[in-house]
Amino acid sequence: MNALRLPNSPPDSPIYTKKTREMASLAKTYHENLQMDNLVDDIPDYEYDDALNPLTATLSQGEKNKLASYLTTDEIERALKDLPDGKAAGIDGIPHEMWKALANRYENMRKAGKPGFDIIKCLTSLYNDIEKHRLIQLTEFPKGWMCPIYKKGNTTEISNYRPITVLNTDYKIMTRSLTTRITSVVPHLIHKDQAGFMKGRRIEDQTELVKLMLDSCEAEEQNGVIVCLDQEKAYDKVQHNFIWKTLDKFGFPKHFTNTVKTLYENADTVIIINGVISEPYKVT
Numbered sequence: 001m002n003a004l005r006l007p008n009s010p011p012d013s014p015i016y017t018k019k020t021r022e023m024a025s026l027a028k029t030y031h032e033n034l035q036m037d038n039l040v041d042d043i044p045d046y047e048y049d050d051a052l053n054p055l056t057a058t059l060s061q062g063e064k065n066k067l068a069s070y071l072t073t074d075e076i077e078r079a080l081k082d083l084p085d086g087k088a089a090g091i092d093g094i095p096h097e098m099w100k101a102l103a104n105r106y107e108n109m110r111k112a113g114k115p116g117f118d119i120i121k122c123l124t125s126l127y128n129d130i131e132k133h134r135l136i137q138l139t140e141f142p143k144g145w146m147c148p149i150y151k152k153g154n155t156t157e158i159s160n161y162r163p164i165t166v167l168n169t170d171y172k173i174m175t176r177s178l179t180t181r182i183t184s185v186v187p188h189l190i191h192k193d194q195a196g197f198m199k200g201r202r203i204e205d206q207t208e209l210v211k212l213m214l215d216s217c218e219a220e221e222q223n224g225v226i227v228c229l230d231q232e233k234a235y236d237k238v239q240h241n242f243i244w245k246t247l248d249k250f251g252f253p254k255h256f257t258n259t260v261k262t263l264y265e266n267a268d269t270v271i272i273i274n275g276v277i278s279e280p281y282k283v284t
Contacts (some may be wrong), residue, residue: 001148001273005156016156024278027148027271030158032281034234048245058251063185070131071177073124077103079176080120083169090168091145091270099169127174131255134262142171142267143280165269178260189250240264240284263272 007030009015014127017023057260059067080103083096102119110115135141148161167175183199195201217224231237241262247257268280 001155003156004158005154014156017211020274020276024271024273024276027146027158027161027273028278028281031146031163031269031271034233037237039237039239043239043241048242051242052245052249054262055246055249057189058249059185059189064251064253067181067185067256070128070247071124071174073120074123075177075180076127076173077120079173079180080123082176083172088147088166090166090171091140091143092168094169096169099173121243123170123173126170127177130174131259135260135266137266139266140268142263143168144267144269146269146271148271148273153247171263175263178256181256207238 001020001023003016003018004026006017007014007026017026080096080099083100085097085100087096088118089095099119102117106116106118106120109223130141144165144167146163149156149164151160151162154158187198187200190198192201196203213224215223243264244257244261247260264283267283269283270280271278
């Protein structure tokens, strides 16, 4: 990255910085402030209730029991195997392949009747400890680093870079295990119109539905309007408190919700530009 425009410089005579440390700090401030841009603080509980009251689906007792149990070695082993190779490492520099190599080495030693270090058992103990006692604030377990990838437009505008955050593999093994558990219980909770990000559903279903609606309107000679809404940085602007209230509404057990909470509450991100690391900011 060669230069970035200083955000407070006038549009007609922009001022740029070519100092990498200043660019990293600028990017950090931009993404930190973006989380709260145009958001309302101290939303009253009744507004949350108004949004969530229409939800009627809830988890069964069996599903609650499943989510309330501690992660198992089988789940951790599966999550590790599912992680793809060739991905960028997190802030600790350890790629997926190293954890897989440790697991394979132990399996070979076990088959040979020799003692070895069981990384799966070790990780399971770590995750169970987090589930039971939560994370300490100073840990860097959920810490991520963001790589701004140029997307389009003026290269000196930080808003024209796609933020890709890379997390440590041991963190991703745990979150993938939790995600697998959710996947098995949420299909009946999420409305069928939600096609994206749901296993067994396709985002293409929505475009096909639009085509059917157009054909229907033309056949019946009806007027209509298609309204497409795109919320900028939507995922960055979902307040965590709303997530916890939504999980409670669906009947998620406290064990599961508190585990996700501790991963979010301690999540810091740094931005790396040209090899220089910014100060961390908290994901809110």
